[in-house]
Amino acid sequence: MIPFEYRTPKTLREVHHELKEFGADAKLIAGGTALVILMKQRLVRPSCLISLRSVRGLSGIAQRDGGLRIGGLTTHREVETSSVVRRQIPLLAETYRRVATIRVRNVATVGGGLAHADPNQDPPPTLIALGATVKASSANGSRLIPLDGFFTDYYETVLNPDEIITEVFVPRLPPNSAGAFLKFLPRTADDYATVSAAAVVTLDRARKIFADVRIVLGSVGTTTIRAREAEAVLRGQPVKAEALREAGEKAKQVVDPVSDFRGSAAYKREMAGVFTRRALEAALDSLAKKSKSSRTRKGPRRRKK
Numbered sequence: 001m002i003p004f005e006y007r008t009p010k011t012l013r014e015v016h017h018e019l020k021e022f023g024a025d026a027k028l029i030a031g032g033t034a035l036v037i038l039m040k041q042r043l044v045r046p047s048c049l050i051s052l053r054s055v056r057g058l059s060g061i062a063q064r065d066g067g068l069r070i071g072g073l074t075t076h077r078e079v080e081t082s083s084v085v086r087r088q089i090p091l092l093a094e095t096y097r098r099v100a101t102i103r104v105r106n107v108a109t110v111g112g113g114l115a116h117a118d119p120n121q122d123p124p125p126t127l128i129a130l131g132a133t134v135k136a137s138s139a140n141g142s143r144l145i146p147l148d149g150f151f152t153d154y155y156e157t158v159l160n161p162d163e164i165i166t167e168v169f170v171p172r173l174p175p176n177s178a179g180a181f182l183k184f185l186p187r188t189a190d191d192y193a194t195v196s197a198a199a200v201v202t203l204d205r206a207r208k209i210f211a212d213v214r215i216v217l218g219s220v221g222t223t224t225i226r227a228r229e230a231e232a233v234l235r236g237q238p239v240k241a242e243a244l245r246e247a248g249e250k251a252k253q254v255v256d257p258v259s260d261f262r263g264s265a266a267y268k269r270e271m272a273g274v275f276t277r278r279a280l281e282a283a284l285d286s287l288a289k290k291s292k293s294s295r296t297r298k299g300p301r302r303r304k305k
């Protein structure tokens, strides 16, 4: 590795100051699980590393404004094991549980993962399907960025070099909603997905019609891909197996995978269709289970006298 300066700010203000001083030559470092590899490969050569480890107030999970606020420095493992996340948005805990191994999850952070912007990562499809927003801050103030428009290319985002992700906001699901994240992982546990899919469905009150649907795919393009055409097939339509198959077919048309050691482009395209359908089925299944368990909790309905 080439030599670099190492700064350890204690406050967000100090981080802003360091970012301003070094400009695009500086790199923030959180867990270091992605950055250190890139530095060892000399793909990234910062003249200064700004460690976020000692910065106060960047970690933690809190219930606010109808959703969860997750600090940028919160680890994957903290999201996975948080009782609040498991209770409020179980899909989020389940998705972070699927990332690599406990060893990686204990160190990798939510903000670092998003800024890294590798289209093979697991959390982005779920976070986009849930309608998450990133809060980025710099010396000039802070701004909210919908995650849907956050990733622009391989390892590229809309973040400016002087910005830091301080928080991710994930809204709670509306009533009659549920989601699922599926990851096709035929090799090792700490490998990236060959294809991944997140689906969030909201049904009408009678639970017969798709009121809203979000479908987002990973590992099949230069960014995480929202399959809007597939969503449009379902919105306002009755819940039927044929419609799910049709959505899968549409999803195949929006992906742009590359051939690599995880599979050929043609294979990944097929799998994107299959995993879209399966993620939708899993989301509907989860919704059915949720309503069954809430009926059980309430007990049998009393007959009116």
Ligand SMILES: Cc1cc2nc3c(=O)[nH]c(=O)nc-3n(C[C@H](O)[C@H](O)[C@H](O)COP(=O)(O)OP(=O)(O)OC[C@H]3O[C@@H](n4cnc5c(N)ncnc54)[C@H](O)[C@@H]3O)c2cc1C
Pocket (backbone or CB within 6 Å): 027, 028, 029, 030, 031, 032, 033, 034, 035, 036, 052, 072, 073, 098, 099, 100, 101, 104, 107, 108, 109, 110, 111, 112, 113, 114, 115, 116, 120, 121, 122, 123, 163, 164, 165, 166, 189, 190, 191, 192, 193
């Ligand atoms: C062996 C291994 C297996 C893996 N398998 C998976 C997997 O199966 N699924 C998966 O999703 N991921 C996987 N990953 C990737 C892992 O999720 C990322 O490496 C991790 O999320 C990056 O987080 P970090 O805190 O370590 O970031 P760092 O390495 O510290 O930083 C990554 C990038 O983000 C920037 N950055 C860091 N924090 C912030 C911030 N708060 N604001 C703005 N920019 C910031 C850094 O400057 C850098 O450019 C794997 C990684 C390893 C090493």
